[in-house]
Amino acid sequence: MTETETSAARTPAPVHWKLVVDATDPHAQADFWAGALHYEPEDNSAFVERLLEAGALPGAATVEHHGRPAFRDLIAVRHPDDPYDPERGTGLGRRLLFQRVPGTKAGKNRLHLDLHPGEGRRADEVERLKALGASVLREVREPAGQWVVMADPEGNEFCVH
Structure with missing residues (x-):
């Protein structure tokens, strides 16, 4: 192995991440942050429809958002220039995921x-x-x-x- 190959073998790949934000209304939060950051709300509708058709997702776990079926309890926004998985509509780069939680925010953000x-x-x-x-x-x-x-x-x- 050359010195360059040895160095590359020891350097781990960067860790992929997303920032998850708890929300009482994840879809409203996604709309706000998509507008604030000029990001795009992820369109998971084709994936949601496949899960519904396969019986892997109950209808109660979905909502209509912007005229499309969406997961009821989570939605993400992604940077428009970053790659995404067209099968699921999920971003593969910079993204914020909003997940439904009971109750409202209490205290200062950390x-x-x-x-x-x-x-x-x-x-x-x-x-x-x-x-x-x-x-x-x-x-x-x-x-x-x-x-x-x-x-x-x-x-x-x-x-x-």
């Missing part, structure tokens, strides 16, 4: 997204996000920088830099 709309675009982005249903929690001005702390429609905090 993890949040920072959005970076670009130099001089913060105020316009905050207004756009407010129009989508977000709210401003506070504006921060520190020696390290300035940003706006916002909340999505279910109260999950995120920052706009």
Whole structure:
């Protein structure tokens, strides 16, 4: 083995990930975040239909979302430039998955997204996000920088830099 082959054999592949967000209404959250990030809601309708036809998924586990059958308790949004599995409609790259949980959010997030709309675009982005249903929690001005702390429609905090 050459030195390059030996080094490549020892370097593990990066771990694929998705960020999972608990939600009382996953479909509304997916719509908000798809708009906020300019992502696409995943279309799992063909997969859902196959599962229903095979009897592997009960009808009660589905809903109609944007005129298509969807899983009742989960939906994801994905970056439009990333690959996806056309058989299932599932993203294979950057994605957020919203899963239904009982009850509402309690307490401060331990993890949040920072959005970076670009130099001089913060105020316009905050207004756009407010129009989508977000709210401003506070504006921060520190020696390290300035940003706006916002909340999505279910109260999950995120920052706009």
